Amino acid sequence: MLLIPCPYCGKRDEHEFTYAREGHIARPTNGEQLTDAEWAQYLFMRKNPKGVHYERWMHAKGCRRYFNVARDTVTHEIYAVYEMGQPAPVIERENGR
Amino acid sequence: MKQHYSIFTLARNAVSYHEKWTEAWRSPDPKPSYDVVIVGGGGHGLATAYYLAKEHGITNVAVIEKGWLGGGNTGRNTTIVRSNYLWDESAHLYEHALKLWEGLSQDLNYNVMFSQRGLLSTAHTVHDMQALRRRVYAIQLNGIDSEILTREQVAEYCPILDCSPTARYPVFGASLQRRGGVARHDAVAWGYARGADARGVDIIQNCEVTGFKIENGKITGLETTRGSIGAKKVGVVVAGHCGVLAGMAGFRLPIESHPLQAMVSEPIKPVLDCVVMSGQVHVYVSQSDKGELVFGAGIDSFNSYSQYGSPPVVENMLNALTELFPIFSRLRFLRQWGGIVDTCPDASPIIGKTPVENLFFNCGWGTGGFKATPGSGHVFAHTIATGEPHKLAAPFALERFTTGYLIDEHGAAGVAH
Ligand SMILES: Cc1cc2nc3c(=O)[nH]c(=O)nc-3n(C[C@H](O)[C@H](O)[C@H](O)COP(=O)(O)OP(=O)(O)OC[C@H]3O[C@@H](n4cnc5c(N)ncnc54)[C@H](O)[C@@H]3O)c2cc1C
Ligand SMILES: [Zn+2]
Numbered sequence: 029m030l031l032i033p034c035p036y037c038g039k040r041d042e043h044e045f046t047y048a049r050e051g052h053i054a055r056p057t058n059g060e061q062l063t064d065a066e067w068a069q070y071l072f073m074r075k076n077p078k079g080v081h082y083e084r085w086m087h088a089k090g091c092r093r094y095f096n097v098a099r100d101t102v103t104h105e106i107y108a109v110y111e112m113g114q115p116a117p118v119i120e121r122e123n124g125r
Numbered sequence: 126m127k128q129h130y131s132i133f134t135l136a137r138n139a140v141s142y143h144e145k146w147t148e149a150w151r152s153p154d155p156k157p158s159y160d161v162v163i164v165g166g167g168g169h170g171l172a173t174a175y176y177l178a179k180e181h182g183i184t185n186v187a188v189i190e191k192g193w194l195g196g197g198n199t200g201r202n203t204t205i206v207r208s209n210y211l212w213d214e215s216a217h218l219y220e221h222a223l224k225l226w227e228g229l230s231q232d233l234n235y236n237v238m239f240s241q242r243g244l245l246s247t248a249h250t251v252h253d254m255q256a257l258r259r260r261v262y263a264i265q266l267n268g269i270d271s272e273i274l275t276r277e278q279v280a281e282y283c284p285i286l287d288c289s290p291t292a293r294y295p296v297f298g299a300s301l302q303r304r305g306g307v308a309r310h311d312a313v314a315w316g317y318a319r320g321a322d323a324r325g326v327d328i329i330q331n332c333e334v335t336g337f338k339i340e341n342g343k344i345t346g347l348e349t350t351r352g353s354i355g356a357k358k359v360g361v362v363v364a365g366h367c368g369v370l371a372g373m374a375g376f377r378l379p380i381e382s383h384p385l386q387a388m389v390s391e392p393i394k395p396v397l398d399c400v401v402m403s404g405q406v407h408v409y410v411s412q413s414d415k416g417e418l419v420f421g422a423g424i425d426s427f428n429s430y431s432q433y434g435s436p437p438v439v440e441n442m443l444n445a446l447t448e449l450f451p452i453f454s455r456l457r458f459l460r461q462w463g464g465i466v467d468t469c470p471d472a473s474p475i476i477g478k479t480p481v482e483n484l485f486f487n488c489g490w491g492t493g494g495f496k497a498t499p500g501s502g503h504v505f506a507h508t509i510a511t512g513e514p515h516k517l518a519a520p521f522a523l524e525r526f527t528t529g530y531l532i533d534e535h536g537a538a539g540v541a542h
Contacts, residue, residue, distance in 0.1 A: 029435050030427075043437040047426040049381070068527040072379035072470055076368035078430045101382070102430045 030099075033109050036091045048084035050074055051096045052116055078102060082116045127323045130234050149315060150322035155329050158355025159187045161509055162347060163362060164334045164370065166190025167199040168310070169487060169494065170362035171317035171328075172502020173509070175233075178324035180503070181510035186326045188318075189349060191333035195314030198364050199495065201432075201464035203387050203421040205400055205409060206496040207244045207305035209271050210537040211260050214520040215473060216267040221517055222500025223304060229499055235316030237308050238414070243399040244305030245274070245283060247296050247449075253405045254297040256536055261300045274299045283399055285452050293448045294406050307400060307411050313498055337374050343482040344374075358483045360509050365430065365465025367488035376480045379526050380467045380489050383424040384434035386442075388461035392416030396452070404536070406445040417459060420446055424466060424492060434463045466491045471531040472538040476505055477514045477522040485509050486523070493538045 030042035056062055056070055075081070081101050086094045098108040098119055107119045128134060128147055138146055161177060163170045166188050177183045190196075206226055208219035230236050248254040257273070264271040279299045280288040288296045318328055329351070336348035337359070346355040361370050365382040392415050402409035410420045422442035425434040439461065447454040469475060469489035474497070476487050487505045490497060504515035514522060525531055 029437070042435055049428075064527045064529075068379075069377070072526045073377040074368070074379065074381050075377065076381050076428060077372075078366070078369050078382075081428050083428065099427075101428050104429065104431060 030104060030106070032085060032097065032106065034087045034090060034093075035095050035109050035111060036093055037087060040087070040090060044087060044089040045085045046088045048086050048094060051082045051084045080107065080119045080121070084112075127319060149319040150328050152330065153327045155187060155189075155332065155349070155351055155354050156327065158346065159327075159357075160185040161358045161360065162186070162354060162356040163188045163360045164347070165197070165361065165363040165366075166194045166314070166318070166328065166330065167197045167362065167364060168195065168313045168317065168498040169199075169364075169490070169501045169505070170360070171314055171321060172498050173360055173362060173487070173505045174326045174328075174502075175317045175321040175324070176503045176506035177510060178321055178326055180506060183510055184325035186321075187354070188321065188326060188328050189332050189334055189347070189354075190328070190330045191350075193330055194318050194328070195311050198385075198464040198466060199314050199498075200310050201387065201462055202310055202495045203409065203411070203419050204307040204310050204495055205244065205305070205402070205411065205493075206239070206308055207302050208269055208496070209244075209246070209260065209264050209300065209302045209305070210534055211263050212532050212534065213267060214532050215534050215537070216264060216269055218500055218504070218517050218521070219497055220267070220269050221503070222497045225499035225503060226308065226496075227304075229313075229316070233316040233320045235312060235319060237312045237316055239306065239308040241304050241306040242411075243282075244302045245279065245299045245399055245401045246301075247279065247286070247299045247401065247403045247405070249294045249297060249403065249405040251297065257298070257300050260537060264302075270302060270304050272301050272303075274301050283397070283401060285396060285450055286401060287449055287451055294403070294445070305400065307413075308495075310495065313495075317502070334370065335373075337481070337484070339374065339481055339484075342480075344484040358485070358509055360485045360487065360505060362487045362505070364488065364490065364494070365467050367467050367486060371479075371486070374479065374481050374484055378475065378486075378488065378523070379470055380475070381428050382430055382465050383427070383468055384429050384431065384463040385421070385424045385466045385492050386434040386438055386461060386463045387419065387421035388439070389413070389417040389419050389459050390453070390456040391459055393418070393456065401449070403445065403449060406449070408442050408445040408449065410446060410450070418453065418456065424468065425463075430465055432463045432465060468492070470526075472534040473532040474501070474521055475523050476501070476518040477508055479523065483512075491538070
């Protein structure tokens with residue numbers, strides 16, 4: 029069970045949240061100029077890293093706000109929690125994964 | 126050729142107290158290079174190697190596995206086998222697999238304990254029932270066995286299922302595929318490994334692929350924890366780790382890796398002689414030959430490579446299970462585990478070429494690829510051997526995410542396995 033620190037409400041159990049998947053995917057602003065392959069990259073292709081994942085969660089059973097989380101997909105350790113619109117922090121880790 | 130298994134070999138070995146069985150496959154050191162290297166020693170990878178040798182005469186092949194054979198999802202799954210998918214493309218692919226299952230123990234000379242005990246998918250709302258009817262009619266039009274049972278027929282077919290009108294999840298009816306069932310997961314990996322080895326394939330365990338050698342957009346070999354290995358063609362079949370391997374080759378996949386959990390109860394006397402699954406309330410269950418009830422649920426929502434999941438998923442699954450089967454409510458658990466599944470946006474697999482020449486991927490089977498193991502290996506072997514997709518695999522190419530030709534099987538595959 030993850031204990032997720034909502035930036036607005038504090039630490040809460042995972043079951044209060046819904047997962048909103050990979051973060052920092054910007055919708056292209058020049059849509060009419062994109063090729064089908066570029067659209068496919070935006071719509072479907074994902075980083076799916078084994079290690080730090082920058083992702084979004086929503087506090088569905090609390091404040092109902094979205095925020096970003098940097099979390100390790102192997103250990104589930106949460107390295108950082110930050111507001112929507114903030115840049116992804118660089119995570120330095122000892123094991124270098 | 127390896128020792129042929131039969132009632133006579135069994136009797137002969139019984140006389141020597143079963144101490145003289147020979148190994149089922151060799152464990153050779155990797156050669157400097159191969160015609161084809163398969164990455165991933167799960168059922169799909171081993172089946173691919175087997176059919177490469179058997180159907181295409183390509184025997185200078187290695188299967189490279191970072192752990193032990195079947196230690197990935199193959200040995201962690203709840204082993205449900207069926208072919209009742211909605212769209213023509215999937216129906217044909219999974220039915221191709223089901224037909225191979227029906228002769229697999231004989232073909233491999235290895236008992237995979239395939240048991241066609243019947244598979245019931247229940248519907249719990251009017252809309253659920255409508256969707257189920259649509260799916261059953263589509264399946265029937267594809268010439269695949271599938272039928273609709275009324276509530277009364279369900280109650281008769283599976284008496285321990287709570288079909289009373291006051292049930293929390295009232296049963297409106299169900300679909301039944303009588304040819305569906307379960308198989309012994311490890312045996313599938315071992316049987317294919319033995320068959321491939323007997324035809325000359327090198328099976329190399331405890332060897333992790335750490336990189337690819339790519340020259341001018343073409344694969345030439347791999348880096349592994351046991352040194353570099355040259356390869357004319359490479360087939361990657363690593364389930365939850367496909368994103369990691371795609372990253373090594375420099376491209377991305379439309380796939381995310383999630384834990385999928387399963388568990389077994391203490392063993393009890395025979396009580397359930399079919400497989401029951403409910404996509405609506407997220408649970409599926411069968412009884413193993415040892416008497417344990419085997420259940421599973423949906424994926425954990427978040428991306429993860431840890432082979433365990435979170436308790437809320439288990440709790441939801443147990444709620445559903447005990448509502449459907451009040452008789453199970455006082456059973457104890459024996460074990461619980463997770464596997465890392467490779468989920469695709471349209472709940473269908475990706476089979477075929479990649480942006481790198483002679484590098485092929487077979488992945489995205491997500492929560493439901495065990496049933497496809499023989500068919501997947503068969504069409505993937507063809508794809509690698511000829512360099513062109515097998516006609517059943519062609520619709521499942523990676524390009525479908527560019528063309529938009531998605532094969533949406535969430536209804537048939539979403540929670541159901
Ligand atoms: C809990 C659970 C229940 C399931 N229930 C069902 C079910 O009832 N019915 C059904 O049809 N399907 C089910 N599935 C899905 C099914 O298990 C999979 O789709 C299928 O087994 C995938 O087989 P595979 O051979 O592709 O993958 P795997 O068996 O996972 O094999 C992939 C192998 O690749 C190896 N590997 C990874 N990275 C590397 C590397 N870098 N180098 C070398 N080797 C590597 C891994 O160690 C692994 O052994 C379930 C899955 C789970 C987890
Ligand atoms: Zn909150």
